[in-house]
Amino acid sequence: xxxxxxxxxxxxxxxxxxxxxxxxxxxxxxxxxxxxxxxxxxxxxxxxxxxxxxxxxxxxxxxxxxxxxxxxxxxxxxxxxxxxxxxxxxxxxxxxxxxxxxxxxxxxxxxxxxxxxxxxxxxxxxxxxxxxxxxxxxxxxxxxxxxxxxxxxxxxxxxxxxxxxxxxxxxxxxxxxxxxxxxxxxxxxxxxxxxxxxxxxxxxxxxxxxxxxxxxxxxxxxxxxxxxxx
Amino acid sequence: xxxxxxxxxxxxxxxxxxxxxxxxxxxxxxxxxxxxxxxxxxxxxxxxxxxxxxxxxxxxxxxxxxxxxxxxxxxxxxxxxxxxxxxxxxxxxxxxxxxxxxxxxxxxxxxxxxxxxxxxxxxxxxxxxxxxxxxxxxxxxxxxxxxxxxxxxxxxxxxxxxxxxxxxxxxxxxxxxxxxxxxxxxxxxxxxxxxxxxxxxxxxxxxxxxxxxxxxxxxxxxxxxxxxxxxxxxxxxxxxxxxxxxxxxxxxxxxxxxxxxxxxxxxxxxxxxxxxxxxxxxxxxxxxxxxxxxxxxxxxxxxxxxxxxxxxxxxxxxxxxxxxxxxxxxxxxxxxxxxxxxxxxxxxxxxxxxxxxxxxxxxxxxxxxxxxxxxxxxxxxxxxxxxxxxxxxxxxxxxxxxxxxxxxxxxxxxxxxxxxxxxxxxxxxxxxxxxxxxxxxxxxxxxxxxxxxxxxxxxxxxxxxxxxxxxx
Numbered sequence: 001x002x003x004x005x006x007x008x009x010x011x012x013x014x015x016x017x018x019x020x021x022x023x024x025x026x027x028x029x030x031x032x033x034x035x036x037x038x039x040x041x042x043x044x045x046x047x048x049x050x051x052x053x054x055x056x057x058x059x060x061x062x063x064x065x066x067x068x069x070x071x072x073x074x075x076x077x078x079x080x081x082x083x084x085x086x087x088x089x090x091x092x093x094x095x096x097x098x099x100x101x102x103x104x105x106x107x108x109x110x111x112x113x114x115x116x117x118x119x120x121x122x123x124x125x126x127x128x129x130x131x132x133x134x135x136x137x138x139x140x141x142x143x144x145x146x147x148x149x150x151x152x153x154x155x156x157x158x159x160x161x162x163x164x165x166x167x168x169x170x171x172x173x174x175x176x177x178x179x180x181x182x183x184x185x186x187x188x189x190x191x192x193x194x195x196x197x198x199x200x201x202x203x204x205x206x207x208x209x210x211x212x213x214x215x216x217x218x219x220x221x222x223x224x225x226x227x228x229x230x
Numbered sequence: 231x232x233x234x235x236x237x238x239x240x241x242x243x244x245x246x247x248x249x250x251x252x253x254x255x256x257x258x259x260x261x262x263x264x265x266x267x268x269x270x271x272x273x274x275x276x277x278x279x280x281x282x283x284x285x286x287x288x289x290x291x292x293x294x295x296x297x298x299x300x301x302x303x304x305x306x307x308x309x310x311x312x313x314x315x316x317x318x319x320x321x322x323x324x325x326x327x328x329x330x331x332x333x334x335x336x337x338x339x340x341x342x343x344x345x346x347x348x349x350x351x352x353x354x355x356x357x358x359x360x361x362x363x364x365x366x367x368x369x370x371x372x373x374x375x376x377x378x379x380x381x382x383x384x385x386x387x388x389x390x391x392x393x394x395x396x397x398x399x400x401x402x403x404x405x406x407x408x409x410x411x412x413x414x415x416x417x418x419x420x421x422x423x424x425x426x427x428x429x430x431x432x433x434x435x436x437x438x439x440x441x442x443x444x445x446x447x448x449x450x451x452x453x454x455x456x457x458x459x460x461x462x463x464x465x466x467x468x469x470x471x472x473x474x475x476x477x478x479x480x481x482x483x484x485x486x487x488x489x490x491x492x493x494x495x496x497x498x499x500x501x502x503x504x505x506x507x508x509x510x511x512x513x514x515x516x517x518x519x520x521x522x523x524x525x526x527x528x529x530x531x532x533x534x535x536x537x538x539x540x541x542x543x544x545x546x547x548x549x550x551x552x553x554x555x556x557x558x559x560x561x562x563x564x565x566x567x568x569x570x571x572x573x574x575x576x577x578x579x580x581x582x583x584x585x586x587x588x589x590x591x592x593x594x595x596x597x598x599x600x601x602x603x604x605x606x607x608x609x610x611x612x613x614x615x616x617x618x619x620x621x622x623x624x625x626x627x628x629x630x631x632x633x634x635x636x637x638x639x640x641x642x643x644x645x646x647x648x649x650x651x652x653x654x655x656x657x658x659x660x661x662x663x664x665x666x667x668x669x670x671x672x673x674x675x676x677x678x679x680x681x682x683x684x685x686x687x688x689x690x691x692x693x694x695x696x697x698x699x700x701x702x
Contacts, residue, residue: 003528004319007254007474011300014541016682024479027294029484030287035280037491049398049499092653096699107516120430120464140500152516153463175485179622182481186508191313192463192516195504197486203496204372204388205414206259206395207266213418214425215369215456215503221424 013166037176038141042130043223047170048143053198054211056220062063063091068132070163072097073220079103081110083133086149087165088225093130105151111177120154129159129216134185134193135178136221138172142197143221144178146190161215164196167227238382240568240580243591250562253678256392258562263391264554270497271551279500285695286414289488291483292545295475298536302444302477303526309447313509314682315522323583326527327358330436330469333523338435339467343425345451345458346370348386348548349471349527353569355436366436367428369457371421378405384564384572388549392563398617427459433518435461438549439472439655442524444478446508449524452491454502459559462507469521470507473531474512475544487547494549530582539618544576545608552602552612557594567592574602574612581619590627593619657685 001011032039039045047057058073060066070093074080080102094104105126109120111193123129131151133143143164147153156162172178175195185193200215211217236245241345275281295302318324318333334342342364344356356377358454359366368377372390373430376402390398399412407419422618437458441450449470451458462468478484493500511518535541553559553573563694564572569580569592577592595614602612643649663686666672670681688696 002319003325006321006527007319007528007532008300008303010302010528010535011474012596014296014532014535015300016297020294020301021292022299027287027291028482030290031486034284034287034486035278036284036486053498053500102413110516124426124430137500142500142504147511147518148288149514149516154517159461164402175488176482179481179485179526182484182506183446184440186448186481187445190514191507191509191512192597193506193508194459195497195500195506196502197500197504198502201452201502202371202418202455204370204390205373205393205398205417207263207388207391208395208414210414210418211550213422213455213457214369214429214460 008065028188028202032176037174038172041173041177042138043050043168043171046136046141047140047223051139054201054219055141055198055220057223058220059223060225062226063087064229067091067093067096069099069222070165071104073163074100074102075163076115076127077101079105080130080222081123081126081155081159083104083131083155084108087132088130089166090092091103091172105149107155110152111129114143120158123152123154123158125186126159128161128163129155129157131165131166133166133170133221136166136223137173137175137178137179137195139174140197142195144181145194145196146185147192148164149191153194156194157215160212160216161218161220162196163220163222165222165224165227168223168225169171171223201227238565238568239591240584240589243566243568243595246538246568247562247566247595250566253668255394256563257561259392259394260560260598263388264560267388267497267554271493271554272497272499273627274493275607277493284486285607285609286492288486289545290677292475292484292608293542296544297543299424299474299535300479302479303474306442306443306447306477310509310524311447312570313447314512315447315524317508318523318525320525320527320529322529323353323527326353326525327528329525330355330471330523331358331362331364333360333469334364334434339649340364341428341432342366342434342436343369343429343432343461343465344373344436345438345453345461346373346389347436348571349438349473350436351383351527353471353527357434357472367425367432368460369425369429370453371418371457373457374400374421374425378402380468382565382570383405385553386571386689387546394566397444429460429464431529432461432465434467434469435459435463435465436469436471439470439476439524441478441484441504442472443479443481443484444477447541447654448482448506449486450507451507452488452503453505454496455497456503459503459505462505463518466519467521467523468507469523469525469543470509471525471527472593473527473529475531475546491547491665493550494605495553533584534579540578540582542567542610543575543582543615545610546575546579547608549607551605551607552670555601557597557599557603562595567595574616575610576617578612578615586623590623595622603692622664651689651691654684654685654689657691658687
């Protein structure tokens with residue numbers, strides 16, 4: 001008998017005869033009666049909670065305001081990597097950054113081939129990675145990002161600073177409300193979804209909080225109230 | 231005389247405790263660290279006034295998954311496989327290590343980066359990988375520190391909790407050749423730079439798993455540093471190891487567990503990074519591993535599942551809150567138990583992993599105060615599980631003759647009112663002769679490390695009678 005067969009046999013032997021789906025439905029009903037799912041999809045709460053976790057939060061009226069804000073955040077001459085999101089393209093961000101003599105590379109222009117250490121180095125040496133969030137969670141101040149043909153996993157991970165744009169309409173009350181989105185992403189769209197709740201941090205030395213241990217030491221969320229374009 | 235520390239093994243628990251209880255520096259480190267954790271936790275648990283209901287629902291969800299574990303595991307396997315992952319099964323620690331080493335070393339791969347995994351510790355994975363010829367680097371800062379120090383972890387979520395910044399500074403200056411500093415910022419910066427290069431050259435990433443979502447075959451890994459993201463993104467191969475008890479039905483239930491885990495473990499509403507990984511990199515994606523292997527481990531879990539009195543131990547989500555709140559852990563730290571999983575939960579599950587005889591002392595290293603059961607986010611009745619173990623272990627051994635004599639006498643005295651009163655009177659008369667400096671009584675061994683309360687001048691009965699006679 002294989003290890004697999006042995007494990008399944010043991011689990012079957014311990015299983016109860018109750019109906020799994022009926023039980024699960026009743027657990028879902030109890031879960032949905034809990035307070036944590038009842039909060040508001042509130043921009044102000046999102047902002048407070050995100051700041052409490054060490055994130056920087058900036059709020060912009062529209063796309064051009066957001067572009068100006070991000071360009072102002074980035075320092076002269078820094079290396080930036082930009083997700084190929086339609087949002088980035090429509091707001092003219094690349095042009096704005098280039099005007100500040102920053103080098104701007106789009107994710108699609110970096111071939112992260114298996115045997116291309118230069119590409120990884122390009123990510124590791126970048127100052128800023130810019131992405132677009134799929135959703136924001138008001139009760140924790142975290143955002144949801146995902147890997148796709150326009151956004152690599154590395155762009156939000158290797159550079160020293162991660163800037164994420166978040167259209168205000170994508171803020172939901174809690175992770176509970178984001179469950180359908182997570183299911184869709186996992187089943188149909190992507191191998192990697194990440195909830196980002198602040199800058200990379202550790203408290204492994206005497207519980208002293210230090211940011212930027214492996215991931216970006218600075219995490220900026222730019223909330224865009226009207227992201228529908230001009 | 232050279233001081234040789236006692237090997238950190240559960241059968242040495244008596245000596246391990248004795249060594250640690252007299253180490254003021256360790257006790258200082260522990261007190262600071264556990265108090266900080268508890269204060270931070272309390273602040274975010276206060277977000278909800280129905281925290282108790284959250285625990286109850288979480289408890290029942292985990293019970294439900296265990297009751298239907300065969301269904302959920304089959305579903306998980308099907309979905310993970312459909313997403314392109316390879317699912318493996320391992321009966322025990324040795325099988326799992328062998329399997330993982332075999333996958334890791336394929337095609338001449340040489341460097342493995344590992345993110346923190348208690349299950350990895352349980353099967354001694356790092357050493358197995360090293361023996362298989364792979365350079366293996368622990369990348370969680372705490373794990374990296376103890377790997378440099380060649381020590382096992384002492385806490386489930388904060389492995390280097392027993393070390394002070396000075397000790398870590400000393401260690402870094404010796405092993406990494408940097409100038410001594412005890413500044414946590416500087417030490418972290420050094421570790422980041424060294425480890426970043428390791429990530430860039432690694433062939434294999436090894437991780438644990440916090441939750442496995444049956445409906446989609448997704449692995450959920452939580453962390454704060456980003457090393458788990460790096461380990462599961464940069465190398466071509468990702469190997470994840472997990473027990474079947476990590477299963478959850480769907481993303482709805484996951485949302486509750488992530489809320490409980492972050493708060494209980496580190497006092498965060500959500501940890502910095504929660505990775506949800508479904509299969510290896512897809513064709514249209516830019517990065518991520520080409521291969522994802524998921525190793526599902528039994529190693530005594532099926533036996534625990536079949537054991538009706540102890541099965542609840544499988545509900546554990548490894549947050550470490552029961553360690554922080556435990557008055558025993560607060561004094562002796564993780565190494566005092568000698569087991570991979572320390573604290574109350576460790577004392578319940580180690581006899582399963584290491585065998586009842588080797589870990590027989592662990593269920594007794596508890597005051598049974600119940601603080602662990604009160605804080606547990608999935609409401610495991612930990613102190614009752616400890617009692618279950620005590621009953622089983624005591625039932626099988628005779629104990630010391632002194633202990634048996636004392637108990638034999640006590641049973642006879644306590645059952646007869648006249649004898650009990652006489653014993654009390656004798657103790658009140660002659661007790662003061664045994665008085666020690668701390669105001670208690672000197673009782674061999676017992677009072678070496680604690681105060682044996684001196685008898686009060688009057689017995690309860692005397693007080694009661696006096697109270698009744700007093701005119702109201």
